[in-house]
Amino acid sequence: MNNSKPVRPELRERVMKVVEETGFQPNAVARSLVNKETRIIGVMIPDISNNFYSNLIYGIDSVISEYDYSLFLAISDEVVEKELKFLRLFKEKQLDGVIMASIHFLEGHFQQLQEIQVPLVVTGHDLPGYNIPTVNINNVQASYDATAYLIAQGHQKIACISGPLWDPPCGLDRLGGYRKAMRAHGLDIHDGFMQEGEFTAKSGYEAMRKIWEESIRPTAVFVATDLMAVGVLNFLHDQGVRVPEDVSVMGFDDLEMASLTRPMLSTVHNDPYMYGRAAAEQILKQLRNEPVERMSIVPHDLVIRQSVCVIGK
Amino acid sequence: MNNSKPVRPELRERVMKVVEETGFQPNAVARSLVNKETRIIGVMIPDISNNFYSNLIYGIDSVISEYDYSLFLAISDEVVEKELKFLRLFKEKQLDGVIMASIHFLEGHFQQLQEIQVPLVVTGHDLPGYNIPTVNINNVQASYDATAYLIAQGHQKIACISGPLWDPPCGLDRLGGYRKAMRAHGLDIHDGFMQEGEFTAKSGYEAMRKIWEESIRPTAVFVATDLMAVGVLNFLHDQGVRVPEDVSVMGFDDLEMASLTRPMLSTVHNDPYMYGRAAAEQILKQLRNEPVERMSIVPHDLVIRQSVCVIGK
DNA sequence: ATGAAAGCGCTAACAA
DNA sequence: TTGTTAGCGCTTTCAT
Numbered sequence: 001m002n003n004s005k006p007v008r009p010e011l012r013e014r015v016m017k018v019v020e021e022t023g024f025q026p027n028a029v030a031r032s033l034v035n036k037e038t039r040i041i042g043v044m045i046p047d048i049s050n051n052f053y054s055n056l057i058y059g060i061d062s063v064i065s066e067y068d069y070s071l072f073l074a075i076s077d078e079v080v081e082k083e084l085k086f087l088r089l090f091k092e093k094q095l096d097g098v099i100m101a102s103i104h105f106l107e108g109h110f111q112q113l114q115e116i117q118v119p120l121v122v123t124g125h126d127l128p129g130y131n132i133p134t135v136n137i138n139n140v141q142a143s144y145d146a147t148a149y150l151i152a153q154g155h156q157k158i159a160c161i162s163g164p165l166w167d168p169p170c171g172l173d174r175l176g177g178y179r180k181a182m183r184a185h186g187l188d189i190h191d192g193f194m195q196e197g198e199f200t201a202k203s204g205y206e207a208m209r210k211i212w213e214e215s216i217r218p219t220a221v222f223v224a225t226d227l228m229a230v231g232v233l234n235f236l237h238d239q240g241v242r243v244p245e246d247v248s249v250m251g252f253d254d255l256e257m258a259s260l261t262r263p264m265l266s267t268v269h270n271d272p273y274m275y276g277r278a279a280a281e282q283i284l285k286q287l288r289n290e291p292v293e294r295m296s297i298v299p300h301d302l303v304i305r306q307s308v309c310v311i312g313k
Numbered sequence: 314m315n316n317s318k319p320v321r322p323e324l325r326e327r328v329m330k331v332v333e334e335t336g337f338q339p340n341a342v343a344r345s346l347v348n349k350e351t352r353i354i355g356v357m358i359p360d361i362s363n364n365f366y367s368n369l370i371y372g373i374d375s376v377i378s379e380y381d382y383s384l385f386l387a388i389s390d391e392v393v394e395k396e397l398k399f400l401r402l403f404k405e406k407q408l409d410g411v412i413m414a415s416i417h418f419l420e421g422h423f424q425q426l427q428e429i430q431v432p433l434v435v436t437g438h439d440l441p442g443y444n445i446p447t448v449n450i451n452n453v454q455a456s457y458d459a460t461a462y463l464i465a466q467g468h469q470k471i472a473c474i475s476g477p478l479w480d481p482p483c484g485l486d487r488l489g490g491y492r493k494a495m496r497a498h499g500l501d502i503h504d505g506f507m508q509e510g511e512f513t514a515k516s517g518y519e520a521m522r523k524i525w526e527e528s529i530r531p532t533a534v535f536v537a538t539d540l541m542a543v544g545v546l547n548f549l550h551d552q553g554v555r556v557p558e559d560v561s562v563m564g565f566d567d568l569e570m571a572s573l574t575r576p577m578l579s580t581v582h583n584d585p586y587m588y589g590r591a592a593a594e595q596i597l598k599q600l601r602n603e604p605v606e607r608m609s610i611v612p613h614d615l616v617i618r619q620s621v622c623v624i625g626k
Numbered sequence: 627a628t629g630a631a632a633g634c635g636c637t638a639a640c641a642a
Numbered sequence: 643t644t645g646t647t648a649g650c651g652c653t654t655t656c657a658t
Contacts, residue, residue: 324643
């Protein structure tokens with residue numbers, strides 16, 4: 001008996017003794033079948049080897065484990081069929097809720113979601129027009145702030161290495177914030193100062209090479225992800241260009257490695273752990289039938305280290 | 314019907330139509346209850362934000378997902394009570410198998426394991442004297458090889474920053490390999506040349522400071538983890554000491570960041586992804602009642618980059 | 627306060 | 643080949 005009813009102490013003891021003797025172990029599967037509750041949350045991410053997602057998971061786990069929920073992990077590798085398959089699997093396994101991180105939504109996803117009817121929170125993407133709770137940073141604003149900071153340090157010739165354009169958050173939004181800031185301050189963007197990277201350090205390295213081959217050279221670069229920024233730092237290092245004296249570099253994400261580079265990288269603090277916590281809280285609210293916010297914005301801030309310097313007029 | 318019996322096509326179609334119409338979704342919980350199989354593997358790790366473990370998970374997932382198993386994740390934070398709790402939970406949830414990574418085993422663990430009787434594989438620790446399948450690198454041999462490599466480059470005054478001594482793999486074993494190599498080559502170890510770090514970059518930084526304050530200075534340092542090695546690199550950088558010209562540095566783990574530092578870190582390649590794959594294969598073997606190896610050693614190799622140089626006599 | 631019985635959704639064994 | 647039934651281990655309801 002799980003304290004669901006009053007029991008005479010005598011009987012209780014007798015039961016406990018038998019439990020001890022027979023080595024009784026409760027079976028959560030049977031319990032789930034009748035309770036219609038597994039106390040398991042499904043989490044779908046594109047890539048576990050990416051530190052961002054592992055910290056997201058850490059955040060999620062840190063709150064759900066408080067409430068005796070556990071974590072079922074699905075790694076989609078960005079393969080649409082797997083994503084759809086996992087969604088079905090989540091339903092079959094009767095998971096109580098689902099958190100999807102940075103999944104590129106297509107028509108099929110919405111359809112599948114419609115069918116399975118499971119409490120859901122999406123993080124890393126905005127879903128304008130859909131009634132699905134999301135948790136995200138304001139990428140446009142954060143990039144705007146980063147660029148504006150560069151401008152405030154006196155920079156005018158500022159380049160930008162964005163994520164791939166098919167990725168709304170790192171491609172579109174972060175590039176958008178940069179452009180918006182440049183425009184707002186009446187600054188021109190030189191042709192070739194906007195390069196598209198592909199998330200890897202190597203792609204940052206190459207993108208910076210392209211920028212460096214332009215007729216005009218920037219005095220500062222805003223890079224949409226830290227990993228690419230490390231590539232930029234390395235390119236500059238290999239060229240014998242000093243950072244920040246010759247070129248300032250501003251990253252985005254504040255990965256662990258951002259404070260381990262020399263010079264240490266100034267960047268936008270983007271806290272996947274907090275995303276995870278926020279997403280988990282939204283899911284838990286749904287499970288308790290409490291009202292949930294349609295979109296939660298997690299705050300960002302600039303972390304100023306060594307890779308940006310003030311420039312004279 | 315799941316193709317378990319021959320069915321007349323006509324009936325099959327009729328059933329399929331109803332399935333379509335009613336939007337039938339199978340319930341894996343009920344199925345698990347009767348089949349006594351959940352097709353879920355539990356994975357227990359101390360820390361998900363550590364890139365090592367996320368890649369381990371990636372490796373595990375890459376093989377189990379092939380066989381339609383999924384992943385239940387338990388993050389223990391190195392808290393013994395949580396570890397024990399998760400073990401019980403694994404049993405309650407009737408997971409088909411369990412992989413435990415780098416869990417420091419105590420008496421209670423073996424006892425709990427005894428009670429729950431679940432297919433198990435342990436990785437990251439050797440369990441001499443217990444009949445539990447393990448998957449691990451040969452830490453002693455790998456450290457020996459790394460140190461021997463330093464010696465082969467002409468170094469004789471070699472320091473070592475090990476992991477904490479309470480951690481057998483990174484503390485005892487890796488330090489042991491270093492000492493063994495020094496002894497085998499008839500080299501003395503100066504007092505104060507063996508420092509104990511605590512896994513973090515900062516602790517590597519501090520450990521290197523202590524070594525640097527010794528009366529004699531080493532020409533090379535073997536650091537038991539890359540993260541600490543980055544701390545060492547940074548200390549040396551901050552002191553204006555050139556690597557590798559003044560001091561050579563050898564790491565261990567081959568984290569992603571090892572190839573992103575300047576100079577790029579020479580290190581021992583330690584592939585958590587392969588650990589994961591190997592561990593998963595051992596678990597799968599158990600589930601198929603195939604014989605399993607008592608301990609599988611995953612091979613290591615030296616990756617030579619820029620942080621070690623040849624030294625003259 | 628305690629015991630007995632029904633039923634969660636499925637599969638396997640049986641009968642038709 | 644098809645339909646029926648028992649039972650997996652639990653919780654809940656209903657008698658006792």
